[in-house]
Amino acid sequence: MATQASGPGVGSQVPVTTPAATESGDLGAPLYIAWQVTNECNLACLHCIEESGPGKAFRDELTDEQVFSVLEQALDLEVPYLSFSGGEPMVHPRFFDMVEYVCGRNGQLKIETNGHYLSPENCARLKRLGVKAVQVSLDGATKETFNRMRVRGDFDRALEGVRNLRAAGVPIEINYSPTCFNAHEIGVAVDLAAELGAYSFYSGRTMYTGNAVKTWHRLALSEAQYDTFFEVLHQKTGEYRGRMRVHFHEMGLLEELRYRLHHPAALLIVLPNGLVKLINALPFVCGDLRLQTLGEIWARFQQAWQDPRVAKFVDDLAKDPGKTASLHQWVYL
C-alpha cells in the first residue's frame, strides 16, 4: 500500500512511520500539534528545556477566545493528534474546557504533566472526557533524585498522581530526562513505570537550553554515561517487549536537525503566545496564530524550513553546540 501509488493495485505492505518522521510535504495539514498552553509552572525544574517556572507565564499568552479559535481550526483541519504541555498545562485556567473541546470533537489528546495535579477527581474527569493518554515526568526512581531535579516537586505526589491515573483507567506514559545524578536509576525507573501500569516509557538526551543552561554544570552527562544509560534502555526494551513500549532517542541533536532540514516533520510546535516554531530545537518562528490562521501557517511551513538562516544555524551548531542556549531568542522567518 505504497504512498502515492497510482492505478488500482492496493499493494501488500503499508509503509509505516511516526509523526515525527512523517514528512510534511504532501500533507494538507499537520499530523500533530504540540501545544505549550502556558509557560507557567508550579515547579522550577533544573533541566527544564523551556524557561518555565512559578510566575513565568508569558505576558502575551493567548486569550481564551484565541485559544478556542486555534483549537477549532485544528479540528476543522482534521489534525488527528494534539498534545498539551507547558509549563504545566494543568495550571491553565481553562485546561479542562480545552480538553473537553478537543475530546468532544473526537481529537486524540495527550497531556504532558509533572503529575502534581492528578488528584483522583481530576483523573476521573480526564477519563470521562476521553484523553488518549497522560504523560507524567518521573525523572528518578527515588525521592532523592526526583526532588533534587524537580525543584518544589515531590516524588510521592507525582507517584500518587500516576496511581490515580491508573485507578481511573487513563492510559499512562512516563517520561524520563537523564542527568549526571539520576541516569544510574534508569533501569529501576523503567521497572517502576511498568509496575505503575504505563504502556509507554520515553527518554532521550537532555537539551542544553531553557532553564538547563543555568544549571548545566549540575546536570551534564558525559558520553560514557550516556552509553551506559542507552545500553540499559536497549536491554529494557527487550525485557518489556509486548508489555510496555520503551522508546528513546539516542540521536544527537545535530544529527536530528540535519535530517530535519531535508525532511521536516508533520508537526507544529505552538508556544503559549501563539507563535509557531519549526521545531523545538531551533529558534525559528514560522507563524503567529494571533495574526494568521493555522492553515496559512501550515502552507508556508515547508518554505520556512528552506530559509538559508535555518541551515546556517544548524551548520553553526556543529561548530558551537552551546548555541542551543539561544533557542528562546526567537527568530522570525
Add this chain to the structure above:
Amino acid sequence: MAGFLAIIAAGDPPMKLAKYVKFREEKFGSVLFETRSEKVYTLNPTATAVVRELQAGRDERDIPGRLKERFRDDSGAIEREVVAFFAELREKGLVED
C-alpha cells in the same frame, strides 16, 4: 475469490477502525495514524477507498466486489489485495471487530 474470502466468516461483527486510529484523506490518498504507538501509515488511493468503505459501515465481505467494479478489474487482483489489506490492518491492530 471465494478462497480468499473464506477467511471472513459469515456473522462476524463488522470491521471498523480501532479506537486509537485516526483516518484523514490527503491529495495522494490518505493517512492512518495509530496514536497509541504514534505510527503513521500512508495509503494510496485504492487503500483509501477500502478504508472509506469501512468508515461508511460497509460489510467487509462486500468491499472487494465493490472495488473490483469501481476499478474495473477483471483479473481478480484487486479482490486479492483487498483481502490481504484487511489481514494487514488486523495484524497491525488498526481495525477491530
